[in-house]
Amino acid sequence: MYYIDLAVTGVSFGCMYAMMSVGLTLVYGLLRILHVAHAAVFALGAYVVVLVANATGSIALGFLAAVIVTPLFGIAIYRLLYEPLLRYRPDVPMIASVGLLVLMQDAFRIMFGEQGVTFRQNALSFTTFDFHGVTISAVQIALIVTAAVVFAGLHLFTTRTRTGLGWRATVSRPKIAASFGVDPVKVRYLNFAIGSALAAVAGGLVALLNNLVDPSIGFVVSYKALAIIVLGGLGSVRGTLVASLVLGLVEAYGTIFIGAWLDRDAIAFLALIVLLMIRPQGFTGARTA
Amino acid sequence: MLKLDHLSCGYGAVEAVRDVTLDVPAGSIFALLGPNGAGKTSTIMAVMGHVDIHGGRILLDGKDITRRRAVDRVDLGIAVVPEGRQLFSDLTVDENLTVGGYAHPHMRDAAKRERVFSYFPRLAERRSQLSGSLSGGEQQMLAIGRALMAEPRLLLVDELSLGLMPKMVDLCLGALMQLKRDGITIVLVEQNTERALDVADNVCVMSSGVQIYQGTGSEAKAAGSLFATFLGMNQPGRS
Numbered sequence: 001m002y003y004i005d006l007a008v009t010g011v012s013f014g015c016m017y018a019m020m021s022v023g024l025t026l027v028y029g030l031l032r033i034l035h036v037a038h039a040a041v042f043a044l045g046a047y048v049v050v051l052v053a054n055a056t057g058s059i060a061l062g063f064l065a066a067v068i069v070t071p072l073f074g075i076a077i078y079r080l081l082y083e084p085l086l087r088y089r090p091d092v093p094m095i096a097s098v099g100l101l102v103l104m105q106d107a108f109r110i111m112f113g114e115q116g117v118t119f120r121q122n123a124l125s126f127t128t129f130d131f132h133g134v135t136i137s138a139v140q141i142a143l144i145v146t147a148a149v150v151f152a153g154l155h156l157f158t159t160r161t162r163t164g165l166g167w168r169a170t171v172s173r174p175k176i177a178a179s180f181g182v183d184p185v186k187v188r189y190l191n192f193a194i195g196s197a198l199a200a201v202a203g204g205l206v207a208l209l210n211n212l213v214d215p216s217i218g219f220v221v222s223y224k225a226l227a228i229i230v231l232g233g234l235g236s237v238r239g240t241l242v243a244s245l246v247l248g249l250v251e252a253y254g255t256i257f258i259g260a261w262l263d264r265d266a267i268a269f270l271a272l273i274v275l276l277m278i279r280p281q282g283f284t285g286a287r288t289a
Numbered sequence: 290m291l292k293l294d295h296l297s298c299g300y301g302a303v304e305a306v307r308d309v310t311l312d313v314p315a316g317s318i319f320a321l322l323g324p325n326g327a328g329k330t331s332t333i334m335a336v337m338g339h340v341d342i343h344g345g346r347i348l349l350d351g352k353d354i355t356r357r358r359a360v361d362r363v364d365l366g367i368a369v370v371p372e373g374r375q376l377f378s379d380l381t382v383d384e385n386l387t388v389g390g391y392a393h394p395h396m397r398d399a400a401k402r403e404r405v406f407s408y409f410p411r412l413a414e415r416r417s418q419l420s421g422s423l424s425g426g427e428q429q430m431l432a433i434g435r436a437l438m439a440e441p442r443l444l445l446v447d448e449l450s451l452g453l454m455p456k457m458v459d460l461c462l463g464a465l466m467q468l469k470r471d472g473i474t475i476v477l478v479e480q481n482t483e484r485a486l487d488v489a490d491n492v493c494v495m496s497s498g499v500q501i502y503q504g505t506g507s508e509a510k511a512a513g514s515l516f517a518t519f520l521g522m523n524q525p526g527r528s
Contacts, residue, residue, distance in 0.1 A: 165384050165388050172377040176377075179363060180439055181392030182391050
């Protein structure tokens with residue numbers, strides 16, 4: 001049963017990584033920018049969830065506020081930070097992105113304190129279910145269900161709707177897509193809005209899981225997300241999903257075998273380094289940056 | 290229908306086309322010929338709004354469209370079959386066609402799709418296949434089909450024959466002739482001079498960014514040997 005518990009833990013963390021990373025890989029696919037500040041969007045989502053939940057007493061309202069605020073914030077990052085820098089080499093917007101991440105982290109620290117914010121009421125965090133000896137927490141279920149719904153929705157959106165097809169066409173051939181009337185600027189807005197909303201949901205769920213939002217919440221996740229999108233084959237949503245789940249599972253099982261010597265995050269990065277050495281082109285290998 | 294008036298354009302400060310003046314009559318096929326690097330593709334991309342205009346004007350039905358945004362030009366009735374097809378390779382055949390008709394959502398979508406399939410029945414068999422997995426000829430058919438979904442009045446075709454088997458070139462040129470009969474004006478960029486002269490009503494030859502010859506298709510055909518000497522490019526089998 002212990003091994004199944006670990007699988008559940010691994011998959012739920014994998015789902016969280018996937019929701020966080022997909023926005024990064026989408027931005028890379030479209031603009032060839034490493035959107036490091038995505039971690040700040042993740043943290044912003046977590047803060048909005050906890051602050052609104054504490055103010056209103058409703059966690060659902062917290063998530064609603066987060067998926068409204070963060071897309072606007074993501075669009076603002078594109079419009080005010082990246083767009084003016086697009087004509088320079090791609091490392092210029094990346095450095096600006098790192099700057100924004102550091103700025104946001106300090107802003108969170110100054111505004112909400114070093115020790116972070118906890119939920120006043122967080123029944124979810126302490127609710128667990130027992131399935132024939134396998135213990136699953138409510139937040140883990142929420143992570144897995146949310147990710148399943150989100151990715152199924154994203155799949156339908158990008159294969160069944162005109163806008164979604166225009167989006168994929170733009171990622172594939174921006175100029176030609178524009179020549180058929182797909183506005184590249186609108187696609188970028190859409191891209192940042194959706195990626196940011198997903199990161200915010202992931203951030204909110206991590207906040208529930210830890211029952212804490214502190215200024216560094218986005219930090220470790222952001223390193224992992226960068227490695228995940230490389231492993232997933234930069235720009236590929238499917239590859240990012242696979243890489244996220246693999247990382248979640250390796251982390252979970254790694255803790256029982258070498259957890260005595262290495263911290264959970266250290267195991268994750270060790271695994272990522274090894275995987276990247278074996279497959280530098282990523283799992284899919286189709287796209288080279 | 291399409292007029293280029295002393296057009297100079299390029300990429301950044303690099304000038305790819307210098308002082309080109311053309312007049313493409315409505316309902317005709319206009320061939321733009323010349324060797325690699327002559328500025329043919331840049332000329333087409335200028336009409337699509339994808340290169341920097343350094344001087345001159347682009348007129349469509351007498352209206353100046355030089356400064357129109359690329360994304361708005363499809364509404365003017367311009368569509369492109371770009372060099373190297375440039376399909377959305379991880380989209381299926383059907384999805385490529387949907388994006389082709391993006392500017393006119395749902396408008397006669399099914400009828401337009403049927404029209405594409407009537408030109409190219411092979412595409413109907415491949416509807417749900419990824420376009421990147423099609424053969425070269427099928428990809429060219431899809432590139433033409435995708436452009437037709439935009440319901441163009443002016444179709445810009447860049448390097449139709451490049452990398453295609455002669456039979457496939459026949460099929461695609463046949464489709465262009467049919468489209469011309471349907472009233473669509475076509476600008477055809479080609480390196481394969483002979484095949485282009487078979488269908489062209491008017492011809493312009495470019496070299497190193499400037500136009501060096503202009504005339505009707507039959508005049509150009511008569512001057513075929515002249516072409517051979519200064520372009521050295523109408524030997525059969527050369528694409």
